[in-house]
Amino acid sequence: MRSPESPVLTIDGLIKDVGPLASLDGKMLRVVSGLSLVAERGQVTALLGANGAGKTTTLECAQGVQKRTGGSISLLGADPDSAGAELRSRVGVMLQDGGLPPSARPIPLLRHVAGMYQRPMDVDALVDRLGISQFSKTSVRRLSGGQKQRLALAAALVGNPEILFLDEPSAGLDPQSRQMVFDLIAELRDAGMGIVLTTHLMDDAERLADYVYIIDGGHNVAEGTVAELLQHDHSADTGVTDRTLYFDAVAGLDFSTVLRAGLEVAESRPGSYSLKGVLTPTDLATLMASLAERNIMPASLRLEARSLEDVFLDISGRDLR
Amino acid sequence: MSKLLSPNAGPASLLRRILQQGRYETVTMLRNGEQLILAIVLPLMALVGLAVTPLLDGLGASRVDIATPGILALCAMSTAFTGQGIATGFDRRYGVLRFLSTTPLGRGGLIAGKILAVLAVLFLQVVIVGSVAGMLGWHPRLDGWLPGMCVLVLGAAAFTALGLLVAGTVRPEATLAITNLLWILLGALGGIVVPAERLPPLTQDIVHFLPSGALGLALRDSFLSGAAPLSAVLTLLLWTVLAGAAAIRWFKWN
Numbered sequence: 001m002r003s004p005e006s007p008v009l010t011i012d013g014l015i016k017d018v019g020p021l022a023s024l025d026g027k028m029l030r031v032v033s034g035l036s037l038v039a040e041r042g043q044v045t046a047l048l049g050a051n052g053a054g055k056t057t058t059l060e061c062a063q064g065v066q067k068r069t070g071g072s073i074s075l076l077g078a079d080p081d082s083a084g085a086e087l088r089s090r091v092g093v094m095l096q097d098g099g100l101p102p103s104a105r106p107i108p109l110l111r112h113v114a115g116m117y118q119r120p121m122d123v124d125a126l127v128d129r130l131g132i133s134q135f136s137k138t139s140v141r142r143l144s145g146g147q148k149q150r151l152a153l154a155a156a157l158v159g160n161p162e163i164l165f166l167d168e169p170s171a172g173l174d175p176q177s178r179q180m181v182f183d184l185i186a187e188l189r190d191a192g193m194g195i196v197l198t199t200h201l202m203d204d205a206e207r208l209a210d211y212v213y214i215i216d217g218g219h220n221v222a223e224g225t226v227a228e229l230l231q232h233d234h235s236a237d238t239g240v241t242d243r244t245l246y247f248d249a250v251a252g253l254d255f256s257t258v259l260r261a262g263l264e265v266a267e268s269r270p271g272s273y274s275l276k277g278v279l280t281p282t283d284l285a286t287l288m289a290s291l292a293e294r295n296i297m298p299a300s301l302r303l304e305a306r307s308l309e310d311v312f313l314d315i316s317g318r319d320l321r
Numbered sequence: 322m323s324k325l326l327s328p329n330a331g332p333a334s335l336l337r338r339i340l341q342q343g344r345y346e347t348v349t350m351l352r353n354g355e356q357l358i359l360a361i362v363l364p365l366m367a368l369v370g371l372a373v374t375p376l377l378d379g380l381g382a383s384r385v386d387i388a389t390p391g392i393l394a395l396c397a398m399s400t401a402f403t404g405q406g407i408a409t410g411f412d413r414r415y416g417v418l419r420f421l422s423t424t425p426l427g428r429g430g431l432i433a434g435k436i437l438a439v440l441a442v443l444f445l446q447v448v449i450v451g452s453v454a455g456m457l458g459w460h461p462r463l464d465g466w467l468p469g470m471c472v473l474v475l476g477a478a479a480f481t482a483l484g485l486l487v488a489g490t491v492r493p494e495a496t497l498a499i500t501n502l503l504w505i506l507l508g509a510l511g512g513i514v515v516p517a518e519r520l521p522p523l524t525q526d527i528v529h530f531l532p533s534g535a536l537g538l539a540l541r542d543s544f545l546s547g548a549a550p551l552s553a554v555l556t557l558l559l560w561t562v563l564a565g566a567a568a569i570r571w572f573k574w575n
Contacts, residue, residue: 063423065574085425089332099420101412103349115341116425119330129325152420159424160329191326 008076008163008194009039009062015070016057016218031057033218034071039163039196039211044189046205047198048312049215055198056096058215059165062196063093076162089117092161096168098152102141106132106151109140110158117159126154131180145172153181157188164188166197170204182208202308212308216316229311242306245275245284248299249291258290259283271299279303332425342426342434347441350404359399359504360446365453367514368392372457380516382545389454389461390540391514393473396446398507398533401439401477403500406484409435410496413488418574428574432485439481443473461544469543475557476536482564483532489572507533516541529553532560 016032032054039045047055060066062073064080073080078087100109107127114120127133130150135143143151149172156164169185170178185208189195199205205212206226214222214229222229251270259265263277275287291298332338350356371377371388380387412418422428447470451459461469488496507513510524512534517525528534535556539549 065419065423085332085335085338085427085430088423088427089425090329091423093420093423095416095420095423097416099416101349101417102415103352112341112345113424116333116338117330118333119327121325121327125325155420157325160327162329188326193326 005041006077007038007040007074009037009045009196010074011035011037011058011062011071012073013071014058014061014068014073016054016061016066017069018057031218032061032068035215035219036071037213037220037223039194041162041194042189042192043210044185044195044197044208046209046212047196047215048200048202048205048209048212048308049198050200050316053215054218055200055215056167059167059196059198063091063165064088065093089159090162092156092159092164094152094156094164094166094169096171098140098148100140100148100152100155102139104140105137106140106143106154107136109151110154113155114158119160120158121160123158126158129184130154131177146174146177149173150177150181153184161193163194163196166195168199169197170199170201202312206308214312214315222311222315226308229308230306242277242310243279244304244306245279245287246300246302246304247273247275249273249296253294253296255287255290258286260286335430338426338430339433339437342421342430343437343441346408346434346438350400350408350438350442351445353404353408356404356408359403360396360442361449364392364395364399364446364450367395367508368450368454368457371514376515376519380518383458383460385454385457385459386461386545387516387541388514389450389459390469390544391516391537392450392454393447393469394476394513394533394536394540395508396450397443397473397477397536398480398504398513400442400446401480402484403504404442405435405439405481406488406500407493407497409485409488410491410493413574414493416575422574435485436478436481439477440474443477447473462547464547465544468547468549469540472536472539472543472549472554472557475554475561476532476539479532479536479557479560479564482561482568485572486564486568489568489574507531511537513537530556532557535560 014032014035015030017028017030019028020026021029035054035058037045047058049055057066061068062075062080064083067081075083076087076090107123110123110127114123127136130153132151132154135147140148140151149169153166153169156166169181173181185195197208209226211225212223212229213220248271251267253273255265260283263275263279263283265273265275267273333341368388372385377384377387418431421431426434484500487499491499510520511531512520512528513536516537517528517534520528529538529552535553539553539557543549
């Protein structure tokens, strides 16, 4: 899946210490410890991890906003710590908190940022595309979270970057703006831009990412395409995907006698069941037959494949949120 | 191929980036109501106050001739120290400095843009205060303008460096409090508008070493006698270098 072209970003053994911190008796805290990744042109590379895993720090080291403690970073072939205007003009950055002045109005602000580039994007087209015209008269301070997010994305894009950093791009977005932003990201990717984003939302990674790095405790613990990560079964390398069947029926049913070993049924609340394991069509038929024998019609039935969240839980032993 | 995206063509020229940032910051400063009160209204009130009260009588020159250079010095402190310091403090809080430093503007361009904005606003202040003072009977020496404007720019540099030092090291709320408080204290007792000889004896010896006292003295001497005293110029230079070095060393961008 990795392209043969030179990557837009290569991080090798990144280390970042912060502090000294009073809470650690004046010791330094290692927030990134040996993280490595490669991001390619024309791909969305996602850093997936819980809050505090070191995702934002990694991005800021890659952007040259923070100086790294150790390891090497190549951003479009250069060291971000000694980046000049030439390199910065090829890099678009959307910070987690936006970084936009509260008193500014969207369009003058975008024109101002556009003025820093030789040949920026057409601001009007960008404003249209991200639906910014609906709130163009409102100051940044009064924008909703999702509106701010779209404006910050526009400001990151206006210079036609070759690599785009997005720190938690879907934070605060309503479903419509989320779709708008995701469509645009996919379009930019298809146009050859290299996109590196962080997220703690599985759904983001599943919908957007070509390649995912799972980050935990300051380093990468797993990587692959979404499909590769989903197929990986950590209990037994059978290549068969874990699935869960959720169904609602009358409370207090016992299936222990009918199901084969290796499957487990749980009743999360009265009448709500989940059947977990490497399910086969026969397992489903057995379960349905057992219900039919008792003349019970399930109120709902839903089959779900193993999600990225399960993978994350398996690897890191903790929840994302 | 995306309709929006076109090939990257590099940054705008350094000069254009700095001018662009300078213009943007100037407009932002002039749109801020509190900033205008501090930059224009309060200095004009102080000017009129000193022109109609006998506070500056008996110092050899007319009230307005002594008052106006000090008011210009006060303007430099308003804009470069208090106004610019507060704006930078809040820009830091909201991540604006971080974001702009990732664009081709960079950190150097950001500082250069701020200095340009301070100079542009200061120019407007000189025009307005000078005009009002002229109506009140200000007669500056013609040969005082060149040294006067030079020390005013030097004073603005010293106060910009001090403002950035405060803004870059403490929370924006603290910056707001510190720069406003110092504006009042230095404005009243720092030898900026009221010459040292009219201050309490205890403060007389100190004010010449303060940037406010040095700038006030240098401007008054320039417009009253045509030259700024070397000691005051050196004091301002020293403050600029020390505060500038401290700001470079301790300014936190995040």
